[in-house]
Amino acid sequence: MSESSDAYKFLAEKHKFGDSETYLRVLRFLMTPQQAEMVAQLPGSFEEVAQRTGLEVDRVKKDLGLLHRKGVVIPTDYKNPESFIFCKHAERMWEICESLMGLDDLYTDEETKQLFKLWDDWKNTDYADMNAERWHNLKAMGIQALRVVPAYKAILDSPEILPHEDAREMVRVQPLVTVVSCSCRKHKGMMGNPCSRTEADPNCLQFAKSAEYTLSRGHGREVSVDEAISIIDRNEEDGLVHVWVNHAKVAAVQPYALCSCCRCCCTVWHYADLRGVANDEVFAKSRYEARVDQDLCDGCQDCVDRCQFDAIEMQKVEGSKRLKAVVDPEKCFGCGVCTLVCEPGALRMHLVRPPEHIPA
Ligand code: SF4
Ligand code: SF4
Ligand code: SF4
Known part of the structure; x- marks a missing residue:
């Protein structure tokens, strides 16, 4: 990669936002030109990136370590972060970048505001367009990718509760559970529109690989099953809607998280609303x-x-x-x-x- 501006463009294209000026602005904020050159050389270890860019290994280590904490690059082994990939897609990178619980040293208050504003510009424009198009396309293919999971306390006396519609069971079967701040609500709060449903924070549960990742980056806290269930209970009391991927699996599968969403903040739901996407394009009903x-x-x-x-x-x-x-x-x-x-x-x-x- 010869020109640093090419590196930003190359990375934006990897996330399918090559023509998005709002996305390029986010990338320029998150990375210096030299760091963008390094990230463009991923996947790879510190040594491999150093060799490909001609930079010192120590320099690469320091910068990729920082970008790991910022959420731009992801270790291939969370327990041994020596080799990295560029974050797989834009939505995920946004979610991680704004999940700053426990990472107060990363940005000044002013920089944090700038970062959220840049993501906001992208979310309200190019992201909202992509999000709407995605749901329309899935609907046309007859696919409902997400499913509403009933509040556990609402179905307690049901004659049969399947594991994949049982919010508590979804927690019990996980090898590791962490709690993080809900990025969607954090974002809206930072933009001056705090959530109208809940003040609970942190209240977003991450499982298995996602939980390992939050610990490796330092933005999540491990919780016991009992604490996780009390977080679920609170989310239900606040009227948040549990959402799971629309399949019948509960352990060791994506999404590695139980979202408890609100229409005012949720990145998927709120921005679908913004473009007039119908609820049944986004969610399958529960039973x-x-x-x-x-x-x-x-x-x-x-x-x-x-x-x-x-x-x-x-x-x-x-x-x-x-x-x-x-x-x-x-x-x-x-x-x-x-x-x-x-x-x-x-x-x-x-x-x-x-x-x-x-x-x-
Ligand atoms: S969609 Fe509305 S009416 Fe139906 S269960 Fe949920 S809150 Fe009740
Ligand atoms: S209006 Fe009040 S009493 Fe009637 S169904 Fe709703 S919550 Fe229950
Ligand atoms: S999808 Fe829902 S729970 Fe997950 S981060 Fe967004 S609002 Fe929070």
Whole structure:
């Protein structure tokens, strides 16, 4: 790579954002021209990169070590970070770069603001376009890549809970669990729009390889199964929606994380909304559906705002002076968080889809 500007362009192209000026600005912020040249030579060890660039091994070690902490390069062996790859894709790099819990020495406050602003410019423009196109394409192929996992407490009395729809089981089977700050909420908070659902931080659970990675970089904290379950409980109480990849596996598989999302911040959901992508292009429904026993509904309306899918309306019902909650089954994705605030117990989850609803 002869010209440093070529290195930035080369790296942006690797992430499929070669024509994105907003993305190039992020890369220029994260790396000096010489560091971009080094990263363009990956994958490789310190020695290999030194040989390819003609730089001293110590220089390469220092810079790749720094870029590892920044989230730009990823070690091939988390326990022995001697060899690196360039972060695999832009979305992942954004998520890691802004996950700064425990990494206060990396940037000054002013630099942190600049970094978040640069990512924000990208997210609101070129990322939002890519994100919308991705969901439209997947929908056209008949693929729903993500699935809503019901709040555990909402389905406690269900006749059958499969491991891959059991948020607690998803934690129990993991060899290692860490907690990190939710990058999506961190981002919106830094941009002056704090999450409207939760103040819990950190509350994003990482598993297995992702958990190992957070420890190697220093931005996560190991948690016990009990602590992880209490984080899940809190996320459910705050009305966050659990999201898992739409398959029937729970251990040693991607995504290595249980996301608990809000429509106001989630990088996938919020930016899909921004481009008018429908909920069913982004998520598959869980096997459950909320239904209201109108005899028990006292019309408090607490469930209406809880539903991030806009599936609950208050309607006039014959024989009642009070409005009653009504769930639109088309819009209900079966997240269950509405039932957790319904004190009279009028809202309950019903199992409405067979196990085959979830692809193997
Ligand atoms: S996808 Fe959801 S839980 Fe994961 S980082 Fe984003 S908002 Fe947080
Ligand atoms: S929370 Fe329960 S009682 Fe209140 S409006 Fe909703 S269904 Fe009715
Ligand atoms: S009505 Fe809304 S909050 Fe309740 S389970 Fe359905 S999607 Fe979730």
